[in-house]
Amino acid sequence: MIDSKLFLDKNKTVMFGIFENPEQFLDTVSKVHHKGAQIIDCYTPFPMHGIEKAMGLKRSLLPVGAFICGCIGFLTAATLQSYTMHFDWPMIIGNKPTVGVSYVPVLFEMTVLFTAFGIAILFFTRSKMLHGKMPSERIDFRQTDDRMVIAIATDNNAVDKNELSNMLFSGGAVLVKERTNNGYEDFTEVEIKSAN
Amino acid sequence: MIHDSIIRPNLVTGDKNLHDVTSEICRPIENKPSVSWKVGFTISAIFLGLLLLTLGITLYVGIGTWGLNKTVQWGWDITNFVFWVGIGHAGTLISAILLLFRQKWRMSINRSAEAMTIFAVMCAAIFPLFHMGRIWVGGYWVFPLPNAFGSLWVNFHSPLLWDVFAISTYFSVSLVFWYLGLIPDIATVRDRATTAGRKFWYNFFSMGWTGSVRTWNRYEVVSLILAGISTPLVLSVHTIVSMDFATSVVPGWHTTIFPPYFVAGAIFSGFGMVLTLLVIARKVMNYQDYITIGHLEAMCKVVMLTGTMVGLAYITEFFVAAYSGVEYEQYAFINRATGPYWWAYWSMMTCNLIAPQVFWFKWARTTPWFIFMLSIVVNVGMWFERFVIIVTSLHREYLPSGWVMYSPTLVEIGIFLGSFGLFFTCFFLFSKFLPVINIAEVKGILKNRE
Numbered sequence: 001m002i003d004s005k006l007f008l009d010k011n012k013t014v015m016f017g018i019f020e021n022p023e024q025f026l027d028t029v030s031k032v033h034h035k036g037a038q039i040i041d042c043y044t045p046f047p048m049h050g051i052e053k054a055m056g057l058k059r060s061l062l063p064v065g066a067f068i069c070g071c072i073g074f075l076t077a078a079t080l081q082s083y084t085m086h087f088d089w090p091m092i093i094g095n096k097p098t099v100g101v102s103y104v105p106v107l108f109e110m111t112v113l114f115t116a117f118g119i120a121i122l123f124f125t126r127s128k129m130l131h132g133k134m135p136s137e138r139i140d141f142r143q144t145d146d147r148m149v150i151a152i153a154t155d156n157n158a159v160d161k162n163e164l165s166n167m168l169f170s171g172g173a174v175l176v177k178e179r180t181n182n183g184y185e186d187f188t189e190v191e192i193k194s195a196n
Numbered sequence: 197m198i199h200d201s202i203i204r205p206n207l208v209t210g211d212k213n214l215h216d217v218t219s220e221i222c223r224p225i226e227n228k229p230s231v232s233w234k235v236g237f238t239i240s241a242i243f244l245g246l247l248l249l250t251l252g253i254t255l256y257v258g259i260g261t262w263g264l265n266k267t268v269q270w271g272w273d274i275t276n277f278v279f280w281v282g283i284g285h286a287g288t289l290i291s292a293i294l295l296l297f298r299q300k301w302r303m304s305i306n307r308s309a310e311a312m313t314i315f316a317v318m319c320a321a322i323f324p325l326f327h328m329g330r331i332w333v334g335g336y337w338v339f340p341l342p343n344a345f346g347s348l349w350v351n352f353h354s355p356l357l358w359d360v361f362a363i364s365t366y367f368s369v370s371l372v373f374w375y376l377g378l379i380p381d382i383a384t385v386r387d388r389a390t391t392a393g394r395k396f397w398y399n400f401f402s403m404g405w406t407g408s409v410r411t412w413n414r415y416e417v418v419s420l421i422l423a424g425i426s427t428p429l430v431l432s433v434h435t436i437v438s439m440d441f442a443t444s445v446v447p448g449w450h451t452t453i454f455p456p457y458f459v460a461g462a463i464f465s466g467f468g469m470v471l472t473l474l475v476i477a478r479k480v481m482n483y484q485d486y487i488t489i490g491h492l493e494a495m496c497k498v499v500m501l502t503g504t505m506v507g508l509a510y511i512t513e514f515f516v517a518a519y520s521g522v523e524y525e526q527y528a529f530i531n532r533a534t535g536p537y538w539w540a541y542w543s544m545m546t547c548n549l550i551a552p553q554v555f556w557f558k559w560a561r562t563t564p565w566f567i568f569m570l571s572i573v574v575n576v577g578m579w580f581e582r583f584v585i586i587v588t589s590l591h592r593e594y595l596p597s598g599w600v601m602y603s604p605t606l607v608e609i610g611i612f613l614g615s616f617g618l619f620f621t622c623f624f625l626f627s628k629f630l631p632v633i634n635i636a637e638v639k640g641i642l643k644n645r646e
Contacts, residue, residue, distance in 0.1 A: 041408050041409060041410055042408070042409040043406055043407040043408055043409070044407050044409060044412065045214060045218075045380075045384070045407055045636065045639060046214075046380075046635075046636045046637070046639035046640045047412045047415065047416055047636065047637075047640060048409070048412070048640070049640075051409050051412075052409065052413045055409060057409070057410065057413055060413060060414045060417045062414055062417050062418060062421070063417060063421060066421050070425075081352045084349035084350070084352065085349070085351075085352050085353070088349065089348060089349060091349070091351060091353070093351065093353050096353065100353075102352060102353040103352060105355075105358035105361065105362065105432070105436055105439075106352060106357075106358060106361045108428070108432060109358075109361040109362050109365040109429075109432070110361065110365070112365055112369060112425045112426075112428070112429045113365040113368065113369065115421070115425050116368070116369040116372050116373075116422060116425060116426075117368070117372065119418050119421050119422065120372050120376060120418070120422075123376075123414055123415070123418045124403065126414060127408075127410075127411045127414055127415075128404070129379075129403035129404055129405065129411075130403055130404060131400055131401065131403055132399065132400045132403075133403055133404030134399065134404060135383070135386075135399075135402070135404045135405065135406045137406045137408060138387070138406055141387045141388075142387070143387075143406065143407050144380070144383045144384040144386075144387045144405070144406075144407050145214065145215060145218045145384060145387065145388065146213065146214035146215040146218065
C-alpha cells in the first residue's frame with residue numbers, strides 16, 4: 001500500500017482498470033494486491049465488504065478519535081454543571097446536594113453530542129472532504145453508479161505494465177487506461193484496452 | 197462475497213442491476229414534479245401558512261390565545277410536543293438499532309425514516325419554544341447563559357433542562373447521521389447531473405465524494421460508531437421526556453413505569469407514521485420493488501409488539517394505582533377511564549392496544565390499504581395517549597376548587613394542524629430533491645449486480 005496523495009503528484013503514472021461486475025472486481029483487486037503491485041485506491045459505488053482486506057487496508061484509527069471526543073464532551077458537561085450549580089452560584093433546591101445524580105442525563109447527552117460531531121469532523125478532515133470540493137479522483141463518471149475502478153501506481157512497480165493490463169483485462173475489466181499527471185489537473189490519458 | 201440466504205426472499209424485487217437502482221431512485225430528482233406531488237405540496241404549504249399565522253397571533257397577542265388555565269397549564273402544546281417527538285423515534289431506531297442488529301431490510305426505509313425524524317423533531321420544538329411566550333429571550337431560560345443581573349444559571353436538576361439537552365442533541369446527531377448517509381447518494385446524483393444548477397448544488401453537498409475505498413472504509417467505521425451512540429441516545433430522549441412528568445408529584449404522572457412505557461410508545465407511533473408515509477410513497481413514486489410487502493410486514497410486526505407493550509403499560513398503571521393504596525392515584529386513574537375525558541381514554545385504548553392486534557393475521561400485515569388505515573389509527577391513538585396523560589392528570593387538583601375542564605382554542609388547533617403542514621412540506625421537498633432510498637446501501641444487497 002502507498003499513500004493516495006501520490007495520485008496527484010506530478011509525473012506519476014497510474015493505471016486504471018474499470019469493471020462492471022463486483023465479484024470479478026473483488027477477485028482482481030485481491031490478485032493484483034497479492035502480485036505485489038501498488039494499489040493506490042479503488043472506487044466503488046457502494047460499500048463493498050471484504051475489499052479492504054483484498055487491498056490490504058489497515059483498520060481506521062477513527063474510533064480512538066471518537067473516544068477522545070466523547071471524553072471531552074463528558075468533561076465539558078461535568079465542568080459546566082458543577083461550575084454553574086455548585087461553585088458560581090450554589091443552587092439548593094429541596095435541600096438536595098448541588099452535585100449529584102441529576103447531572104447524569106446532561107453528562108450523557110453531551111458525551112454523545114461531542115462524539116458524534118467529533119467523529120464527523122475527524123472523518124471529513126481525514127478523508128479531505130469539504131463542501132464544494134471538486135471530486136479530483138473521478139476517473140469514470142459511472143464510478144458512483146455501476147462501475148468499479150482500481151488505480152495502480154505503475155512507476156517503479158514490481159509488476160510489468162503489460163502483465164498488469166492483461167491481468168486486469170482477463171479479470172473482467174471493460175476498460176484499462178493509463179494516466180500521467182503533467183501538473184495541476186493536466187493529465188495525459190492513454191487507453192490500453194477496451195472491451196468494445 | 198455475497199452470502200445469500202436460501203430461505204429468505206429477496207429484499208429488493210424485480211431483478212434489478214446496479215444501474216437500474218441508480219436511475220430509478222434518481223428519477224424524481226431528475227424529472228419535473230408530478231401532478232400528485234404538486235397537489236400534495238400545495239396543500240402542505242397552505243397548512244404551513246396556517247402554522248405561521250397562528251404562531252404569529254400567539255407571539256403578537258400572547259399565550260392567552262391558548263386554552264390553558266390556572267390548573268391545566270399544559271394542554272395541546274405539550275401533547276403535540278410529545279406526539280411529534282415520539283414520531284421522531286422511528287428514524288434513528290431503524291437506522292441505528294437495526295444496523296447494530298444487522299437487519300438488512302432497514303436499507304430501503306432508513307433514509308425516509310431518518311428524514312421524518314428530523315422533520316418531526318422540528319415540529320416538536322415549536323411547542324415548548326412558543327409556550328415560553330417571549331421566545332426571543334428564551335436563550336436565557338433554556339441554555340446555560342449567565343443572567344444579566346448576576347450569576348443565576350439554568351437549573352441542571354430540572355428534567356425540563358435535561359430535555360433541552362436531549363432534544364437538541366437528538367436533533368443534531370440525527371442530522372449528522374442523515375447527512376453522512378446522504379453524501380454518497382448526493383455524489384451519484386452529481387455525476388448524473390445535466391443542468392448547471394444541479395451540478396453546482398449536488399457538487400457542493402457531496403463534499404468531493406468519489407467512492408474511494410479508503411473513504412468507504414472510514415465511512416463504515418463512522419456509521420457504526422454513530423449507530424452505537426445513537427442507540428442509547430434514542431432510548432434516552434423519550435426517557436427524559438417521560439421524566440418531565442414522572443419526577444413531578446401529580447397523580448397520574450408520578451410513575452416509575454414511564455420511561456420504558458414512553459420509549460415503547462415512541463417507537464410505536466414512529467413506526468405508525470413511517471407506515472402512513474411509505475405506504476403512499478411506495479405507490480406514488482413507484483418504489484414497490486424497494487419497499488416490498490415484506491418491509492411493510494416487518495414494520496407491522498414492530499407496531500404490534502410495541503402496541504402491546506404500551507397496552508400492558510396502561511393496565512400496569514391501573515394495577516399499581518390500585519395496589520399502592522394511594523387514593524389520589526386511584527382517583528386519577530378511575531377518573532381517566534370514567535371521568536369527563538372518558539372518550540379520550542377509550543379512544544387511546546382502542547387505537548393502541550386493541551386495533552394493532554389485527555396484525556396477528558398475515559392478511560392484515562400484507563395488505564397495503566389496510567396497513568395505511570391502521571397506521572392512521574395508531575397515529576390518532578398515540579396523540580390521544582399524550583392528551584390523556586397530560587390533560588386528565590392536570591384537570592383534577594388535590595383541592596376540588598381547582599377542578600376545571602380544558603378545551604383548545606382555534607389558535608391551538610391551527611398550530612397543531614399547521615405543524616402537519618411543516619412536516620409534510622419538508623417531506624415533499626425532501627422527496628423531490630434528495631434520494632428517498634439509500635442508493636448505495638441498496639446496491640449492496642442486490643443479488644444481480646452486473
